[in-house]
Amino acid sequence: MQISDTQKRFIRRWGEMGTRWGIARSTAMVHGYLYLCREAVNAEDICSALELARSNVSTSLKELEQFRLVERESKSGDRRTFYVAVSDVWEMARRILEERRRRETEGAVAAVNECLRAAKEEGDSFTAARMEAMQELLSTAENVADAARRYPTSLFRKAALMGGKLLGLIAKL
Amino acid sequence: MQISDTQKRFIRRWGEMGTRWGIARSTAMVHGYLYLCREAVNAEDICSALELARSNVSTSLKELEQFRLVERESKSGDRRTFYVAVSDVWEMARRILEERRRRETEGAVAAVNECLRAAKEEGDSFTAARMEAMQELLSTAENVADAARRYPTSLFRKAALMGGKLLGLIAKL
DNA sequence: CAATAATTTCTCTGATTTCAGAAATATGAA
DNA sequence: TTCATATTTCTGAAATCAGAGAAATTATTG
Numbered sequence: 001m002q003i004s005d006t007q008k009r010f011i012r013r014w015g016e017m018g019t020r021w022g023i024a025r026s027t028a029m030v031h032g033y034l035y036l037c038r039e040a041v042n043a044e045d046i047c048s049a050l051e052l053a054r055s056n057v058s059t060s061l062k063e064l065e066q067f068r069l070v071e072r073e074s075k076s077g078d079r080r081t082f083y084v085a086v087s088d089v090w091e092m093a094r095r096i097l098e099e100r101r102r103r104e105t106e107g108a109v110a111a112v113n114e115c116l117r118a119a120k121e122e123g124d125s126f127t128a129a130r131m132e133a134m135q136e137l138l139s140t141a142e143n144v145a146d147a148a149r150r151y152p153t154s155l156f157r158k159a160a161l162m163g164g165k166l167l168g169l170i171a172k173l
Numbered sequence: 174m175q176i177s178d179t180q181k182r183f184i185r186r187w188g189e190m191g192t193r194w195g196i197a198r199s200t201a202m203v204h205g206y207l208y209l210c211r212e213a214v215n216a217e218d219i220c221s222a223l224e225l226a227r228s229n230v231s232t233s234l235k236e237l238e239q240f241r242l243v244e245r246e247s248k249s250g251d252r253r254t255f256y257v258a259v260s261d262v263w264e265m266a267r268r269i270l271e272e273r274r275r276r277e278t279e280g281a282v283a284a285v286n287e288c289l290r291a292a293k294e295e296g297d298s299f300t301a302a303r304m305e306a307m308q309e310l311l312s313t314a315e316n317v318a319d320a321a322r323r324y325p326t327s328l329f330r331k332a333a334l335m336g337g338k339l340l341g342l343i344a345k346l
Numbered sequence: 347c348a349a350t351a352a353t354t355t356c357t358c359t360g361a362t363t364t365c366a367g368a369a370a371t372a373t374g375a376a
Numbered sequence: 377t378t379c380a381t382a383t384t385t386c387t388g389a390a391a392t393c394a395g396a397g398a399a400a401t402t403a404t405t406g
Contacts, residue, residue: 004295004297004300006288006291006292006295006297006300007292007300009287009288009291010285010288010300010304013281013284013285013288017277017278017281020195020276020277021277022193022195024363024364024365025364025365026364026365035303035307036300036303038299042382043382043383044382052365052366053365053366053367054366054367054382054383054384055365055366055367055368055383055384055385055386056364056365056366058383058384058385059364059365059384059385062384079373079374079375079381079382080381080382080383081382081383087303088306089306089307089309089310090310092310093310093314103193104190104193104194105190108186108190111186112183112186114182115179115182115183115186118178118179118182119179119180122177122179124177124179126211127177127179127180127183127209130208130209130260131183133261133262134208134262136262137262137263137265137266140333140334140336141266141333143336143337144333144336144337146337147336147337147340148337148340150337150340151337151340151344155340155343155344158343158346159340159343160313160314160317161313162343163313163316163317163320164316164317164319164320164321164323164324166343167320167321167323167324167328167332170328170331170332170335170339171324171328173331197393197394197395198394198395199394199395215352216352216353217352225395225396226395226396226397227352227353227396227397228353228354228355228356228395228396228397228398229394229395229396231353231354231355232354232355232394232395235354252351252352252403252404252405253351253352253353254352254353347406348405348406349404349405349406350403350404350405350406351402351403351404351405352401352402352403352404353400353401353402353403354399354400354401354402355398355399355400355401356397356398356399356400357396357397357398357399358395358396358397358398359394359395359396359397360393360394360395360396361392361393361394361395362391362392362393362394363390363391363392363393364389364390364391364392365388365389365390365391366387366388366389366390367386367387367388367389368385368386368387368388369384369385369386369387370383370384370385370386371382371383371384371385372381372382372383372384373380373381373382373383374379374380374381374382375378375379375380375381376377376378376379376380
């Protein structure tokens, strides 16, 4: 699919934002392109539209699959793989947050736990207390993420649109 | 303040995590160090404890101040500036999330809006619809963040600890 | 208003990351 | 199995980023 200047501008912006989110510019651009596509497209198509190396597109697609932001599709009579982006922005946001959370807290609970044990053994109660607090935070974050995975995206949209009101409700509980 | 091996290990881990959060390793290490300090310390102290260049510590402290994770303190009869970290982990998490959200969506709404206008002018309704959805997501994120700023940290702790139960409640609204 | 101590900003180097192109591998049809 | 083509992995160049040290600036005290 050929793209207009407006689409190009959006994709460039999206790539720029990606870098601030710890996602490579070209990866975010591939995602932006797929988000604007009406139907599934193949890797070669992405290359020519964005003027990126084939290898780069391949790596980007793999990354996006890990985020579960794109899905593969196969067309009969065509051996190439076609890709589509998750089109619902709420689902998109949710998956990005989930994968980021996973990457960013991966192993952190265990690591802090290890330090905590050592601090206790040494009888350093101040340090132990600080680490314990950190530990509680990290494991709560994991628990919330786990719980969140069990609810539909529509719920998050609802919650987000309620915004401040929701927090007001919680305050009254 | 001199630090034990356990503390050193924690700080190193914290620094490592920082890099995955888009925060420089040394910045996160300075933060980790301050988090483990019983009282306010000065920059020189941080340098010697972590074996970092004075300039690096200065830059890190400035960064941490922007995150509002550390505060300055002055001692009478001492012209040097002393620093303390916010010790409550929930407050800490909140401020990190707030600053990250700010950095990561900075200008995004305006940029997408610009593209959206162009797409509409060109009569490209498909592209316009996609951009509109993205726009809604981004501005909702900003609204939620704004609303959140008006509530006390204790509320977030409460909400987080409720975890899945809270989502169940929202589902029933 | 010095003199001196504290802090910040600037510049440069080394490490890391991104990404294009080449080489290798995998897949499917005949 | 062989051929053609799609895809992935490897490699090196270019860009970016972190962090040390020097230079400049700011603040404090006599």
